[in-house]
Every structure is written in structure tokens, then in C-alpha cells.
Amino acid sequence: MRTLRTALVALAVAFPAAAAPKLQAWVTTGDKSQLMAAHPSSGPVSAEAVKGLPLISVDAQERHQTIVGFGAAITDASAWLIQNRMSPAQRDQLLRELFGRANGGLGFSFTRVTIGASDFSLDHYSLDETPEGAPDPTLEHFSLTRPEQFVFPTVRAALKINPNLKVMHSPWSAPAWMKTTGSLVKGELKPEAYPVYADFFARYIKGAEKIGVPVDYLSIQNEPDFEPDNYPGMRWRPEGRARFFGENLAPVFKREKITTKVLDWDHNWDKPEQPMTVLADPKANAFLAGVAWHCYMGDVSAQEPVRAAHPDKEMFLTECSGGEFAPKFDDSFSWMMENLIIGSTRGGSRGVLMWNLALDEKYGPHKGGCGDCRPVVTIDSQTGAVTRTQEYYAFGHASRFVKPGAVRIGSPAKLGDLRTVAFKNPDGGRVLIVLNVGQQPTAFAIGDAGERFKASLPARSAATFQW
Template identity: 30%
Template sequence: MKAILAYILLLATNWPKPVVSLSQPCDLRLTNYGSVCVCNQTYCDYIEQTNLDDDLQILVISSSRNGLRFKSTKGSFQDKYMSILDYKPSSDYETDAIIVEDNRAWLQLSRKPTQKIKVSVKREQRYQNITNFGGAFTGSVSHILQKLPTELQDHVYRSYFHSDGIAYNSLRMTIGGSDFDLEPWAYNELPRNDPLLTNFTKLDKRDLIKIHQMERLKTVGNLKTLKIMATAWSAPPWMKNNDRWTGFGQLKTEYYETWAKYYLRFLELMQSKNMPIWSISTGNEPLNGIIGFFFVRFMSMGWTPWQQAIWLNDYLGPLIKNSTQSHVLIFGNDDQRYTYPSYFHKMRASRPNALDYLDGLAVHWYWDDVFGPQLIDKTHEEMPNKLLLNTESCVGDKPWQTHGPELGNWDRGEQYMRSYMQDFQHHFNGWLDWNLVLDEQGGPNYVNNYVDAPIIVNTTSRSEIYKQPIYYAIGHYSKFLPEQSVRIETETNLTNEFAQLKVVGFLRPDGTVVLIIYNGENLTVDVALKDSQSGEFNLSIPARSWHTILYK
């Protein structure tokens, strides 16, 4: 054993000594699935945006399965080498032999072959801009936050929206209810058959509560502007041909104009409360009411692409663009990747100019593991000037998954890390996650549709919240990529598209290069970085870890 310790000590002495600083470190708690960071009324982990001291400095922010959460390590291009040390002893050694001598035995260790990856950064080659990161402020989220002490609510807001948190600048908001509400609801449910929307003259108390919470969110998050995307799950049942909240049902054609005015009325009322809407979409998951009704039990309203093109081209588009809300962007589809680009081809066949009213395209992530990004590439080739946003994501929705949170599950965080990276490598401008917070069961909601979330609230004690690996996976992007950052070219020497090391790069408005590296390998990986302007640098990163690298 002494020989083993001496051998490891000898290796350790050859490692450079990193300079580590944490603003307020994670209060790490082990769980059945991994580990979470625990926040209470008086303490929560935060990391300030660290400025680079000079043009040669490198800052690496690291998170790992072994327990690192936004660990900050400084280095320099002059040093040529950095090593990110993990919390647990390295597993990079294997037994060569068991040596027995004079009734004593010891292990002869050798280091496993370390994977070496070359990464080249060509900052002159630029692609899409970054617009926004955020999550959904559903009825369930609002309900949970209402029940928390003010101090804990503020930790949620600061963790998400402050620059010391993960710097969200956007929210997705429902017009009426969604599957994450305590009951289905819409504006003007009564009186029925009312095309003038006579009962839609003020905001519902549920939205007034949300507005109050958002005002607090902006204050705590130190936000001057908040980009709110709004969309509807369903019209009131009397507008639909099945007179139900869910199931196989579409909007009656005689209410196409009324439904467009419904959207405009909501925009005007939100503006009157000094909470303007940044964008809308043409409706959440339109195929739920066409083909998804076999398994969807929550609020939905079906649109075929031909129907939606007529409504957009003849009613919604002209109404919004010729109103006081003409600044509001309109996003199309708001459904799964597998609908791209065929949905838009069919819309164009119905109304050739309908797509001219769209400023952007909204995509949900739920079947991305089955349907590749090539569908997005084809769409972008056809409509290169449209913004691309992923507007909904969560785990725990599939039949083979745990329906609800798996506290501390690193694999779920890795799923986010890989998906964000893939989307940004394929033209996306931003990402809006699903619920900001959920309870321990993954709700509450009226259809028991339980899923996971980046932050889970202990609604039993109401004294703690738990930041999951998902939260940090998102933060490795959102925290360090302000609006108008631009993706730049990054290449590796890996030829296997399924390799478990991936990288994506950006250039911020202040001239800082941001690289996000994902290591899904169970071994340490040595990265040889070559930047077209700054030179070369080597970085050793631990197994199952994520890193955001910043330099000038």
C-alpha cells in the first residue's frame, strides 16, 4: 500500500497547482441518483462573472459527476497547461500485476491510456447569434413559488436570472392554461359562442399573480428587460369542433378571426400591466389535437399545416402586424423536430405567403434522439433568416423513464448538455426549458403529468430547494453567453460522430471566446487547444465532466 501511495504522490507532484476560487460553493448532498446542491433561506451557491485579468489568462468553469459545480480554475497561455482536479480520487489507474515477495503483496499500478483530443478554434468563421435562454413560468411554477418564503423565492429568481446565477433573460408563458396548471382554463370560457370576447376585458387573477412574481423576478435578477414568449394550448371549448379541452379537436373556422383577436387582447392587457410580450407562437404542439390525442390527456388544440397557414396568413399575421403590438415576433410550429420541414411545405402550399409572417421557428426536443438535426438543417437552408428556438424540454416524459424527478441524476444532465450542444451546432439561437421549478413528485398538475426540472422544491418543509445537474448543464451555456454572442468554428480530430467528447465555441460581444466542452468518457481526457489568434494550450479534464473555457 505504501508503494501505491508513493507512486500516486509522485505523479501528483508533477501536476501544476491550479488557482481555485468559488464565490459561494455548492452545499452538496448525496442522493439515491447522484448529488444536488441544496439551498435554504439563508444560503445558496452562486458564482460571480469573473473578468479576465489580461489577454493571456484562461478561466475554466467546471462541473463533474463526482461533485464539482461551477468550480473556477485560472490559468494562462504562458503556462501552456492546466489540469482540472476532481473531488474524488482519479480512477485513471489500472493494476498491471500483483507482486508477492517475502509474504508481502502489493499492486503494481500504471496509468490507463489517456484519450488525447485536438481542438482547433477558428474565430474568424462565424455563424448564428445568440438571442435568449430561459424557462417556463407555468401555473404549476407560480403555485409552488407562492407557497415558499420570500427568501427562498428570491433564491430561485437569483439562481436563474441574476448574472451570479445562470443569467436567464427569457420566459415562456401560457395564454390561459397548459398541462402544468391545477386545472384547464382559458379566457372567455363564458359566455359561450361569444365572438366579441365580451368577458375578456382584464387579466385573470392567475396571470396577475404571475405578473407580480415576474416583477419581483426582474428586481432580484437585476434585469432591465425580460423576453417573454407567450402561447396558447387551447381555445375555450366552445370555439372547437369537439367542444372539449383535449382530444381530436380543431378550431371552428367561424372563430378564426376571434382566435386571432384573443391573442391580440392578451398582448394588449399584458402591455397595460408594463409586462410586454416579446414573442408569440402559433400554438403549442398543434399535432396533439390531430394525431397525439391517443395519448395526450391535457389541454390541446389541433391544427393541420393547411389550416394554420390560413389562420396565420388571413387573420393572425395581418392583425398583429397592423396593431400597436406589431413589435411582437411570431414563431411557427412550436412542435417536435420530426415535423420539420414538411409542416412548412404544406403551409406554403395552402397559403404561399403565410410564412412571411413568421419571424422565427419554435422546436420541442422530445424526440430528438430519434430524429436527427438534418431536418433542422434542411429547414434552415430553406428559411435562413428565421430565428430558431428550442421552446420546450424536460426529462421523465417517456414510458421507459421515471415519471418525475431523479434527484441528482447526472445522466439527465448529460442529456441536456449534449442536446444544447447539438442544437447550437445546427443554427439554433436560443433555448427555453420547461418548468423553472417543480415539486418532489414532478408536479403538481391536473393530469398527473409528472416530469423532472432543473430545480426541485421541497414542498413538504418549504425550507429547501435542490439544484440538479440539469441546472448546471444549462448554466454552462446560458451564464456565459450573453445576447449577441456568435457561434464560431470549432473542430476536433475525432471522426466518430458518437464520440463522447464534444465541443462548441462562441465569441462574446466583449471579445471573449467561450468554449463549452463535454466529456462523457469514464476517463480523463487531455485536450490540445489551438486558437487561430491566441495560440496553443493543453487542458486535462476529469471523467464525466463539463467545462466552459473563457479567454480573449
Template identity: 30%
Template sequence: MKNLILIQLLIIAIVMNSCSKEEKQLSAQVIETSRSGNKLTEIKEFKQANPTSSISIDTSKTYQTYTGFGGAFTESSAYLLNRLSKANRDKIINAYFGPDGARYSLTRTHMNSCDFSLDQYSYAPVKDDMRLENFSVAEDTADLIPFIKDAMKASKDGFKIFASPWTAPPWMKTNEDWVGGELDPKYYETWALFFSKYVDAYKDKGIDIWGFTVENEPLGNGNNWESMHYTPKQMTDFVVNHLGPQLEKDGKGDLVILGYDQNRSHLKEWVDEMYRDDISKKYFDGTAVHWYDSTFKIYEDELEYAHDKAPEKYLIETEGCIDAQVPVWKDDDWYWRKEATDWGYTWAKEENKHLHPKYSPAYRYARDIIGTMNNWVDGWVDWNMVLDRKGGPNWFENWCVAPVIVDPDQDEVYFTPLYYVMAHFSKYVRPDAKRIHHQSSDKDLQVTAAQNPDGSIAVIVFNPNKETKVFDLKHNNVSKTISISPQALQTIIL
């Protein structure tokens, strides 16, 4: 009898030990997008193989707090949406902003026209209207404002929106042209008032503006489309002496002001001037950057320098896109192949051509977002949300690719792989999430991790290799073996 009892106790101990081991398995939901066809697909069964590497995360060590991820409201995108059937228009807006979609949380729009407008226009067309008595955003009421308001209705959590001017009205500029030139100092006060008037006009339409970048691409863009040039000192003086005080006087001192707003390679000289003293630090809330200097270079040193210069300030990627390309229609595989080229592939100086090789569009997004996240960037904003099969429309015929391509004549919609890549970040890394420490033993995998305000953890893994990778994901002394497909992006939710 005693032997029987001992056997029963032994069996119970074995079962309990087994259950304990099962309880210590890391619980994880794995979402994957891959060249093989997964599109935000939940993966429940993994390749049966021994892990060849490990990824560990540590929530006790945190870095920047995320502001959000998203895209830009442009007149081109808004115009196209209005040419689609209501069903397809709603489908796209919900895909970007709805609770089951990408849940974009940080967005941009343009003040006055930009290269992705249908023509050139200004909200202040009357020359020498110094008090802007004729200011009007009427140009935006047909397409742009309805797009923003419908996105607001679709979004459960809401989103931030910042605005960027490509240029002041030509009459305020030294060359009196849409392209190039500088802001004439005699109009500094009027141009500062322009920002304040814009906020009021949009608020009257039911849209709250979160902030601004002072100028899109102040170094210029090759005299192609709307632009206005500043030196770092000119921009800082304008913000310190005019824009900041004007917004304060008008009760808008809480609006965010982001300086610079161009490529990362020049960051050091700009942040040195923007944060030159306590007064300039008071008015600049952060720095905006673009990615067009290179199709693969992250500029880690420059981002680190900008963070160290002002660790409490925003550091936001405000624009990136697959530029100088006509979109490929309904061929998912093209977006994973190394065929795309950017402007610099043809036009860069010979000594800079190595920065512009052929690349895979899906790789470029995944690699850049993870790389910048791991180097203090706290927000990442794509360019146009919707373009047509030509890569427009826009007045300059500056064709680019967007995550969603449409054929308005046939009322067709194509969600490219870029949409799904963006959603891996925007959907699962929410505003106020914090980047957390991670370690990966496989140098061929790109990894980042963040903990959301609700306590959930998002681990994002990019595998650009042509073979499956198997790794142990470790957290709090428990682990789970996970395999990631070749040429794939995963978001793992803990």
C-alpha cells in the same frame, strides 16, 4: 569586459524570449460542472499530462446569431414560489435571473391553462363572446404575473418572453372540449383577436410580450391534456389570413410569430408549408421545436433543412424536460446516471422504442443543447423552472423534473445538476452572440463555441467519458492545455 556585456545581453534575450512565450499563452477562465461535484466551479489547476487532442476555434467563420437561453414561467412554478419563504423565493429567482445567476435571457409562458396549471381555465370563458368583451387574465394575477415581474426586477439585462396557447377556449373548437379537436373556422377571427388582447392585458400589468408560438404541439399529445390540432396548411392559413393581419391592424406587427412548436422529426413538412410563398414568409418569423421524439437523437438533417429553407428566420427549441419521471431529491449522482426513462420508453410504438433508451438527465441536456446549437438552433428554452418533490403540481398529474425542486411544506430548495448544466449556456452565451467555427480532434468530446457581443468567446466542452480528457485549446496561434474531469461540462471563457 566585452565578454561580460555579451553574457548580459544573452541573459536579457533569454528572459525576453521567455516572457514572449508566456505572453503567447492563451488566457482562459475555465468553469466546470461534473459528476464528481463541481458546480459552476472555476478550475485553476489542471491535470499535468500531455494533451491527447486539440480544439481550435476560428472567429472569422460565423453561423447563427443566438436569441437566448432560459426556461418557462408556468402556473405550477409560480404557485410553488409563493408557498416558499421570501428568502427562498428570492434565492430561486435570483439564481435564474440575477446578475450572479444563470442570467436567463429567453423565456416562455402559457396562454390559458396548460398541463402545468393547477386546473383548466381560459381568459375568455363566455361562450360566443366574439369581440372578447369579457377577456381577462385575472387567473394569472395571483401567481404567474408576480413571478414574471419579480424576475424582471432581478434581471440586469432583461429577457424576452414569448407565449404559447395549449388550446383555444372549448367553445371555439370543433369538439367543444379542452383536449383535441380543431379551431372552428367561424372563430378564426376571434382567436386572432385573443392574441392581441393578451398582449394588451399583459402590457397593462407591466409585462411586454416579445412574441408567440401559434400553438403548442399542434399534432396533439395523445389526448392527455389541453391541446388543439392543426395541419401545416391550417396553421399557415390562420397566420396569413387572420393572426398576422390582426396584429398588424392593432399596431403589433413587430411581434414575433413562431410556427409549428412540436418535435423535430416532422420539421420538413411544416417549414415547407410555413414558408410556401412571400406572404407566409412575411408573417412567420421562425420555427419552434421540441425534443420529445428521442432522448438522444438531434435530427440534424431536419434542422439543417429548416435552416436552409429560411436562413434568416428564428429556429428555437421552445420546450424540453426530463418527462415521465418523479424528481430525485438531493441525490446529485442520480442526474449523472443512466437510469431515467421518458414517455416513449413505455408508450412508444415498437419500431420507435430504440429512440427512447434509458439515459442520464445531465447528459441529455448537455448533449442536446450542444448538438442543436451546432445545427442552427439559435435559442433553447427549458420547461418548468420549479417543481415539487412529486414533479408537480399539475391538474393532470403529469410528473416531470425541473432544474430546481422544492419542498414547500419544509421550505427547502434543491438545485439539481440540471440547473448548473443550463447555466453553462445561459450565463455565458449571451443574446446576439454568434456561433463560431471550431474543430475538435477528439470525437468523444462534444464542443461548440460562440463569440459574445462584448468580444468574449465561450467554448463549451462536454465530456461524457469516465476518464479525464486533456486537450490543447487553440486560438489565434496561441494555445492552453486544459483537462476536463470525467463526466463533466466545461465553459471556457476567452
């Protein structure tokens, strides 16, 4: 007996009992009294201690999509401000805060850049400008000079901080000489330009990657169902996009050995029939990696039927912007948490992007388009000082804690006034994001594999819980 007892003691020393998990919480309230404020950690409690409370049950056995990341677009405006209106020390500090994880950094691991100009550019330009708009079928005038001025250096600086950063690229318009209007504004792609436009994308991808800017994801047209009247844009109907994917871009990618993943749509939730039409084309379907969504019209629930019909395709939310059209912190913060961070990921999104990473105090610079769009951070154009917006805190609740490679796991979509989404990080740690949309504080329990934690949230607030 003594020998057995001695052996058991030795085993206990060699394999000590696992420590009880600790629940950590970071809270943002609608009244801004707490902004990603850390709360003291707490241990598990008995089932009796949470009896009668709503239970958020987290199920790590229920596995959904793998996460690429969260972030915002490095637009021309954002990059110009970062490179020209900040000192080197300010620039480094901001990029480390946004793309790094040390010292409470947000850890952005997904971004988007424009191929040519958008409304958030200082002027309207393409990457193949020709004298008097003459055709350029051999792409003799193709150049990456413009993105190399400010955007690509900013992307490379972010990559040095976060080498896992994934970069999506999207054009607002084909070069003017390829279009029915002969202009970057309005119009459609001429059918005879399809082959050269496929070559244009190959030239762009290989050129960008050669100078250290990866093209992990590509969409061929930002908002193809919209022709803005004062900044670059281009209508591209689903039948035409399907033909371009299958008959033009796919063969060029194969010839050039390009592995960039291509996404269709890159537009609002209100017309899911458009990506469904494209994916119904066998050649386009075989080529496409997935579908990209914007938030400006429709409802996030539109993602679900497309995901259900094409479970092999990836989903992303690739653009949404706050702005002074929704100025109240509590309203816009709650909307973003419910629809982008929680709703879009529950709808299958592997990544979620805000629009401008940075703008100045006048919501610019921009040329046409939105005059009051709000960025993730505002940079004072005179001093370089940084102001963090509600977008910063909404996205921080996900990006800082949900690591690339995390898997979305089971949790209830709604529980009274609570909205939730849960993830399992690559190291096995759990992340639960909870939003209280109600006007009253709410106490609740969190359950995971037999453990119970007690938690609460003030009215109109969100928290990230980690254990």
C-alpha cells in the same frame, strides 16, 4: 538614436502590451463530485506543450446566429410555488440566482409562459370563459385575471432582476367555445373561429404589455400535432396554421401595430415537414419570424435542413423536460448537454428553454399530463427549500457565461469523444462549451488566433471555458 529610443519607451508606456489571455474553467462531472466547480485559471502554452493532443480550434471569424438566451418556462405550477410556498426572502434569493448574474447567478435571459392552462396548472381554464360555453365573438369575457394571480407577477419580478429577459408565450388550447369539441381537451379550431382567434391574440399581447409583461415571441399552438386526453391541447394542421398566419393574424398585427415575433411548430424534431409546409406558403412565410422545436421525439439534426432551407428564419428550442423516466444524473446531464446546449445551438437555435422552472417534491402541482417531469429546481412545498437538478447545471453551463447578443462562432462539432460549441460575447470574450461523452478522461488543446491552452476533462463530464 537616443531620441528614437526615448520615443519608443514613451510609446510602450502609453500603449502597454496586451496581457496574455487567461483560460478559466467550470466543470460538472457525471458523478456529481464537481458541480459547475471553478478551476484555477491558466495561461497560454507553447505549441510544443500541446503537441499530439486533439486540438479544439475556435474561429471567431466564422460567425453564425446571435444568441437570445437560455432559461426555462414560468408555468402556472412554477409561479404558484414561487409565490405561495416561499417566503419573500426565499423568493427573492431564488429569482436572483436564476435570473441574475451576481454571485454566480445563472443569468437566465429567456423564458416561456402559457396562454391559459397547461398540464402544469392547478386547474383547466382559458382566458375567455363563457356561461355554458356560449360563443363570444366580441371577446366580452376575455380576462387576464388568471395570469395576473401568480405568473405575471413572477415574470415582472424576474424582469426587475434581468431587464433583458425575453418572454415567449404559447397557448395549449383555444377557448373551448372556439373548438370542435367544445372542450379545452382535444379537438381542433373551428374554421369560423379563425378571425376572432386572431383578435384574441392581439387582445392578449396588448393587455399583457400594458401591465408590464412583454410578448417578445409568440407561438399560436403548443404541440399542434398532439391531442392529449387529460389536459388542454388542440390539433392544428400545417395548412390551417399557414392560412391563419397569412390571412388572419398578419392583418390583425398590422392593424394593431403589433411587433411580436411569431414562431411556427413549437413541437418535436420528428416532423420537420410540418414547419416546411407552413413556410412554403408565401403569406405565412412573409409573416413568420421562425420555427420553435421540442425535444421529445426525433433528433436534433432535424433543425439543420429547415434552417438551411430558410436561413432568414430564426430557430429556437422552446421545450424539453427531464424526469424520473431518465433518473441517472450522468445520463440525463450528458444528453442535455449534447442535444440541447450543444446540438440545438449548433443547429441554429438562438435560444434554448427547459420546461418547468420549478416544481415541488412530488413533481407538481399538475393536472393531467406528466407525473414525473423534473424541473430546473425543486421547491419543498413545506419549507421552501431549493434543490438544484441536473437541468440546473446543464443550462447553467451556457446561461451563466453566454451573454445575450453573443454570436456562435466556429469550433468542431466532434473531436473523438468531445462535443463542442463556441461563442463570442459582446465584449469580445470567448466561451467554449465542451462535453466528454467517453468513459475515459481526455486531455486536449484549445486554439484561438495563435494562442494555445492545455485542458482536460474527466469521463462523462462537461466544462465551460472562458478567456
